[in-house]
Amino acid sequence: MKGKYRNYLDFSLAKFYKTLLRERLKNIVSWSSGDRLESGCTAVIGMCSKLPGILAANLTCLRNSKWPDLKAVLIVVDGKRAY
Structure with a gap:
């Protein structure tokens, strides 16, 4: 194989x-499929907590794309779980 x-x-x-x-x-x-859908989309950006400078570059690229349908940006950061 x-x-x-x-x-x-x-x-x-x-x-x-x-x-x-x-x-x-x-x-x-x-989620309920009965919710009224709105037009547009959301961008999700994953970010490594050890490389925060890359987030600025990603956001700059996103801004420069002038994406008319973009309604929200979610930034997800990795990290250790606090207990």
């Missing part, structure tokens, strides 16, 4: 794991 998996057993185990994970995650988020 060529590619990502060494053999069919590894492939089958990975496929089983991914299927199981999808089943566990599929009902975490839900």
Whole structure:
């Protein structure tokens, strides 16, 4: 077998794991389909907490694109979970 998996057993185990994970995650988020939709879109920017300077570059590129349908920008920052 060529590619990502060494053999069919590894492939089958990975496929089983991914299927199981999808089943566990599929009902975490839900919303009512009856909500009135508005025109436009939202941009989501992922940011590494150790590289904050890149955020400014990403926002500059987004601003320069002059995206007329853009309604909101969400910035998601990675970090350690506080316990």
